[in-house]
Amino acid sequence: MVRGKTINGLMRHLRDEHNIDISGSKHKRELLNMGYYHGYKGYRFIRSSQNQIPYTDFNEVVAVYEFDANLKAILYPRLMFIETALKNYTLDTLISIGPVDFDNVFSNLLNDYKKENTGNSKYREKMKKRLELRNKINQAISYNYSEQKAVIQHFFHSNKPIPLWAIFEVINMGEFGFFLQCSNQDTRIKIAKDLNIHSTSHNQNGRIIEDIIFLIKDLRNAVAHNSVVFDCRFKKANPPARLKEYLQNETNQSNITFEHIVDYFIIVIFLLKKLGVSKTELKKIVRIFNDESEKLRNSIHAPIHTSIMGSDFRNKTKLLKSFI
Known part of the structure; x- marks a missing residue:
């Protein structure tokens, strides 16, 4: 039988095995709230378990954990908005082309x-x-019918074909990306033009929108499932060069690699601006992001902050404000 460690035992373990200064009721409560496995073990490294953060004080662990939680609080409503808006713009474009029952599409x-x-x-x-x-x-469709989702059941019970808008209600962001990937080139380019995200230099084959969706879906899923986001470990694949070049050209940035979270804020702000979000709101998002970065900077050693945020963080946020 395996016996786990109590919270006091875990605190001793952090002191004795990891040389982290942790003691008292405040630290005990914070460790209980974040959890040893979800909290400390999830935030003890940057991107790879081989790149351990050299913590010496538990307050540093709490600072990184809270920074991550606050990033997700900033991003969650904006990513949900982007997902819904991109689907709706796509639907509007497809309706202008012809009937949007799924068999025809x-x-x-x-x-x-x-x-x-x-x-x-x-x-x-x-x-x-x-x-x-x-x-x-x-x-x-089958899953949502069995889960008694009204919009799906209505069309089945009425013996009507399920329209595309109802399908978009039940597919996830990755499946939406595959939908665009399977669309023909004329359709892809029309969708991009309707979103004002088309460039003859970078989007000749109309792949930019699907590139964007496949990129942000990993961030969206990590945020929605409360996974770690501060170090971009959620990224599953390297985005294509055409997308990086397009974003750099559009936002007057350089060195967009998506190795640091600031680059994901760049694409989020870019999309929100394309979708008509006000300058006031966009500036607010960047200001909150900057404030969270400064709070983290004041709570951990400078080299750790640079490893997390990147050496060009301040320049990138300055250029992001100019783009807005």
Whole structure:
């Protein structure tokens, strides 16, 4: 039988094994609130377990934990807004093209595979993604029907085809990204133009919107599930160069790598501006983000802050204000 450590035992463990100054009722309460495994073990390194943060005082752990929590509080409502708005803009574009029952859209718009020679590797790859998308959508419909989601049940019980807007209600952001990926080039470019996110230099094939969605979905999921976000460990793949170059050109930034959280704030502010959010609100978001960074800077050693935020953090936020 395995016996776990009590909170007092965990505090002794941090003192004796990790040389962290932790004691008293305040630290005990903070460790209980954050949890040893979700809290300390989740915030003891930057991006990789090989890059341990050299904590000496438990107050530093609390500062990083609170910084992370406050980042999620800033980002959550804005990411939900962006997800909903991007789906709605896409729907509006598709409605202008033709009927938006899913069978029609699947046949006439989700046909990017037709650009390839029949049977070659790219054709098979795109066809596979298209069929996988259909399966994922059918699974989402089935799940939401069994969960008695009214919007899905209504169309089934009325013996009507499920419109695309109802499908967009039940698919996640990744599936939405695959939807755009399977769309033909003309459709992708029209959606990008309607969002004013089109560049003949960087978006010739209309892939910028799906690049953006695949990028921010990892952040969105980490925020929504209360995972660690401060060090961008949620990032699953390196974004394509065309997206980085496009953002740098649009925002007058340089060295956007998405290795630091400031770069994700750049793309969030960029999208919110494209979606018509006021300058006052955008400036407020950047100001709060700066304040949280300064609070962290005053609570941990300077090299740790630089490792978390990047050496060019201040310049990037200054340029972000100019972009707004």
